[in-house]
Amino acid sequence: MSKHVIVIGGGVAGLEAAGQLSKAGIEVSLIEKDSLTGGHLNNWYKLFPDRRHSSEVKAYLDGISLNDRIRLLTGTTVEKFHRNKSHFSIITDKGKELSADAVVVATGFDLFKSEKKEEYGYGIYDNVISSSDLEVMFRSGKIVLQNGTVPKTIGIVHCVGSRDEKAGNLYCSKLCCVTAVKQAIELREHLPASKVFCFYMDMRMGGAFYEELYREAQEEWAVNFIRGKVSEASETIDNKLVIKVEDTLAGRPLKMELDLLVLMAGMEMSEGGKKIATLSGLTTGQNRFFSAADPHYGSNRSNINGVFYAGTCTAPMNITETISHARAAVSDVMDYLKESN
């Protein structure tokens, strides 16, 4: 008899896990809260470090996940989660009951709400935007200020809501630095007359070809990197932004007028993930992400036998890592299903 697995979350990890499970002959129910699958990928413009368009990755994920073995339940949330011996039962907000032999949790991440860093004025000053807002601008091909004019001087703030005790997030979101570098290059490409300043604590360019992208940003695109945290943003009577920052290499404070300020929002455990944790009894770590059964060799396993994790619901990851993590989750699921036969 065919086995059935429920995948919760239809972002990159969920789609990859569902696709690989179906390839292995498993019946899959894929639950996605939004009306579209793809998660954050639907908002991104080009991906780092190779700068390919995000739609290419989305097309790959659709290719493996749109098939007869996968029952797609979009616009659906999980309201009840039960385990009865080796069977799982999930009741959705639409009253539908689903039963399965295993569950893959792929609830992903939420971007840090930039308005929580009150001193940067997101949601208050007209031309303070988040990295996600800028991706939407890139997609529309229109990078303009609130009054419709083109920005000339642009600041990018790293580590917004990451490595920040005050924000409650001690961890590094790992991808904001390279996102900032990528977006700085894209800003210079779209707006060649602009000046772009990145304000960073450290440049954490840990992925393959990230460091090269960082060099390219400096050498070919003349992006200015200033080591120091922005302490506050405010607005002049002419609607310009004024930021204060300490240049820790020069050892002096800076005050600078900008047209646009972009905040590199970090990654946090998603609200959807928190809800699943509460409903199911899955444990979370100090960083509020799901905690794996073993950090070294069991990062896809949970504290509940038969429930597995895929992707950024466990920690910040890039797309490459997310896809690999989802495939590893499928490998664990297959072992589990074989053992439980």
Add this chain to the structure above:
Amino acid sequence: MKQEGKRAIWSEYQKEIADDKFFYVRSCIRQNFFPGSEVAFLRIMRDVLKKDVYEHPCHTTCSGIGYHGDVVPVETAMTVVARQFALMTEAGYTNYVPSCITSFGLYTEILDTWHHFPEVEEKVRKQLKKATGREFRIPENLAHASDVIYKFRKEIFAQAKYKLINKETGEPLKVVDHIGCHYAKMFPSKGVGGAEYPYVLSGMVEEWGGETIDYPERRHCCGFGFRQYLVQANRGFSVACSKEKFESMKPFKPDMIITNCPGCPMFLDRWQYVINEMEGKRYGKNGEGIPVFTYEEVAGLVLGFDPWDLGLQMHQTDCEPVLKKMGIEYSPEDKYNTKICASVSENHNLINV
């Protein structure tokens, strides 16, 4: 600017403020700087709002200025504060209201320290008992006096004689609100509106008809900064700080500044005079200065108190431009004919009656 963004932040920072029966403690320095303000607070609370406000004759400095000036050790400051709480306890009150922002900050810091380190509180209790024989209870409610006026801003407006509106043009007065550093910068959750966009004074200004200004150096130090002024050699920094603020707010054409700290009105007021003497520069409209007020003075003006009973003649930057804009009836010739609050009943100058 999106006002709704600020409102969302304000809604995150609401604090509990007691409704009645306040144990009020005065500031060491406000009575010298702005002698009418604390009397005005008592008059508003007792006569206008009919609240029970008690003052203890044995209250002393909280030692906050010494603590922040690095001359009073924290344990000494804690024991002094414990004694103040003992006075409150002995008087049968539980709602503690300091007039001074630095006191409020110090009390908040000490209560937080005791919360996290109960053994420190225990030690201080022993020290106080040994030194004075006194015991104390922790206040049930700690609010700065500006929090209390903020809480009753609607009740004050219900009895208002004047509004923060330019009588000639009908436009709201443009008001710079300057919050004392020790109000919420150390403990944002203890301030109305938090630390970045405090609402405590903005709330009063909006309620009474004015409009607050958000200018780039809004968070910048007033110029007091303790060591900037207390160390004589540093006083140039003090003036420079205030000047930075004036330069930044000038394009917004403010009609007045409202403050809730002992030092801020002093320095924002005095340094305008000094800068004018040094450079012949003024920051208000028509070659005038920007009048600087305490929140009690503004509340008093709104309620129709006599400006000279409020002590506005003590300001070094003339307050008259605002009086005229608000349409306040006042007697220019009485400005320096102090009547020692003749219009106030004599009880108001006593501690408790």
